[in-house]
Amino acid sequence: LSVPAVVILYFLRTRWKSLPVGSTFIWRLLVDKNDGGRRLRRRSLLLLALQLGAAIAGTLAAAGPRWKAERLLEPGLAFLVDASASMSVPDGPDGGARIGLAARIIAERLTATAPGTPLALLAGSSRLDPVFGPSKDKEGLLRAVREISASGRGLAEDTVAAGLKAWLAAREESWTVLFVTDGCLEQGGKPLADAAGNTLSTEIVGSRPPPPSVSGLRLRDEGGHVFASFLAFNGSVEIADAMATMMKDDEPLAEERIALEPGWSRHDLDWAGTAGTGAYELAVRATTSGDEPADSQWPGGRYRVAVNRILPARVLVIGPPDPYLRILLSSSGVEALGSTALPTNAAPGEWDLAVSCGPPIPEEFPADVLLLGPEATSAAALPDTQTAGAIPEARSPFHPVNRYVDWSEFGSSAGFSLKAPPEASVLASVSDSPVAAAWTTRAGYRRVALAVSPSGSRFALSPSWPVFLRNVLSWCRPPVDRQSAWTLAAGQPVERAAGPEFSAKGVSFRRTGSRIILQADVPGWFSWSDRTVSGPVSGTIAVNIPASELDAMPRTGTPRPGSDVPAARLVLVETDLSPIAIAAMLAFLVAEWLLWRGKSKRRSAHG
Incomplete structure (x- = not known):
């Protein structure tokens, strides 16, 4: 359709010249034809051809032409x-880490690989990280593998296997996977073997036991002294002499020579004083001659504990006074305050938990909430024919709030049914009607609702009632102490209660309601700060190598060598020709413009 339109516009645009002629000009029609409009000039025909070419190319580009062809991959x-922490064990002939031995194995394998083979480099620790490729550049892959360093994290086999499976599924060609590891795998590499199938083969690096390792440091005050209890690992088959040194804020506290039995053993250090807040670090290093410890770059020989001040949880109890409820909350170590009405100006972080025994609490209230009774939950009464003598039955047995709660101790009472949101977990029900539920709001705040007030049933006098309250507190505010709150394992996310102004340097976190999901990828010391109703607070974060990485003796019980050699795949490849058509259209238009511009210049010159 575009071709006729261009032709019509061309002839409509054809210009006639007005020239003064003599009286005999009209008689020339009988002799010859007029050159002004009948005879097409050569340049005009070329312009028409260029316009037609541009129109045809534009039409093809709009149609989206594709070229399909089969290709052998x-x-x-x-x-x-x-790239887990155990690969940093010094094991090479020059004292280098095992990760360096992995680079040598890959270099040898590349030498025997045929030119033109697609190559890729992946690194696995707490996740799967694509490092290089797919590419056919051997030298580029060698440079990339030399830049990989062992992390301080463990190898999360399920996570890495899921990432490997997704990576293989996204590739058009088939792949053989060579897994280079020291074999320190909790699941023996089975998830990786299942993800890659029989195309996975394994190369084990390392042969030496790791230097002494330390984990599980705990401090306790007793009789004016501080006792530091810890676990040490000796990978050798013989007893090893080591020096244990305790530091606080880079100041020495205690030092003692210890004998390490093969495998794991427990030891203690002590010094006069109290375990106040601060950064505690224990170093255990093997001794060479005398009492001098040998230098070691093995990060597993150090363990850090951050002792921070932990403020009690603030709980607001709304509604009629309930002394028994207040006593149970106070015995749980929280700061419980009462109010007859819901505060209208509650700020995020002001309350860790709000317990309502009367008025309902709106969804947007900036705190976790426990609703007790039909008024607080807006529960609807059930007919007596459905609830007469009925006892709540447990649902969702694996929910944290339902742990060790025996709902048969609730006894029979007037029945009410909750209007829980669709995403809620039903904790207990009567005649298939939910009477207890737990859910999380879109803002991340947690809600627990109990349709029947415990004070009107046997539940408040049963052993399950304080257990239920304790479970709610633990679910809303993860239980920690001064030493465990900010002592983390690298690569392992933890949930902590935090205020809206929480910040941490060198540590990643994301907020969900009144909590944060915190994760550190590198062992070491980090700082944090926050603001509470009492004012600004700050402290330190200690990050250690996971204990699973400390028993770093190379193992051979990993996946068997790959038995299948993947064949080449014949795939159908589609090539989009639209860019070529667009380029052709632009070329036609530019050529037409240049030709027309040249014609106009010549006219101006003659004029």
């Missing part, structure tokens, strides 16, 4: 390097 070779 050669199988690729992917190197998966174990």
Whole structure:
């Protein structure tokens, strides 16, 4: 349709010249034809051809032309390097880490790999990280593998296996996977073998036991002294002499020579004083001659504990006074305050938990909430025919709030049914009608609702009632102490209660309601700060290597060598020709413009 339109516009645009002529000009029609409009000039025909070419190319570009062809894809070779903490054990001939041995194995394998083979490099620790490729550049892969360093995290086999499976599924060609590891795998590498199938083969690096390792440091005050209890690991088959040194804020506290039995053993250090807030670090290093400890870059020989001040949870009890409820909350170590009405100006972080025995609490209230009774939950009464003599039955047995709660101790009472949101977990029900439920709001705040007031039933006098309250508190505010609150394992996320102004340097976190999900990827010391109703607070975060990485003796019980060699795949490849058509259209238009511009210049010159 575009071609006729261009032709019509062309002829409509054809210009006639007005020239003064003699009286005999009209008689020339009998002799010859007029050149002004009948005879098409050569340049005009060329302009018409360029316009038609541009129109045809534009039409093709709009149609989205594609070229389909079959292509044979050669199988690729992917190197998966174990980048967990155990790969930092000094094990090479020059004292280098095991991760360096992995680079040598990959270099040898590349030498025997045929040119043109697709290559890729992946690193696995707490997640799967694509490092290089897919590419056919051997030198580029070698440079990339030399830049990989062992992390301070453990190897999360399920997470890495899921990432590997997704990576393989996204590739058009088939792949062989070579897993280079020291074999320190909690699940023996089975998830990785299942993800890659029989195309996974394994190369084990390392042969030496790791230097002494330490974990599980705990401090306790007793009789004017501080006792530091810890676990030490000796990978050798013989007793090893080591020096244990305790520091606080870079100041020495105690030092003692200890004998490490093969495997795990427990030891103690003590010094005069109290375990106040601060950064405690224990170093255990093997001794060479005499009492001098040997230098070691093995990060597993150090363990850090951050002792911080922990403020009690603030709980607001709304509604009629309930002394028994207040006593139970206070015995749980929280600061319980009462109010007859819901505060209208509550700020985020002001309350850790609001318990309502009367008025309902709106969804947007900036705190976790426990609703007790039909008034607070807006529960609807059930007919007596459904609830007469009925006892609540447990649902969702694995929910944290339902742990060790025996709902048969509730006894029979007037029945009410909750209007819980669809995403709620029903904790207990009567005649298939929910009477207890728990859920999380869109803002991340947690809600627990009990349709029947415990004070009107046997539940308040049963052993399950304080257990239920304790479970609610633990679910809303993760239980921690001064030493465990901010002592983390690298690569393992933890949930902590935090205010709206919480910040931490060098540690990633995301907020969900009145809590944060915190994760540190590198062992070491970090700082945090926050603001509470009492004012600003701050402290330190200690990050250690996971205990699973400390028993770092190389193991061979990993996946068997790959038995299947993937074949080349014949795939249908589609090539989009629209860019070519667009380029052709632009070329036609530019050529037409240049030709027309040249014609106009010549006219101006003649004029």
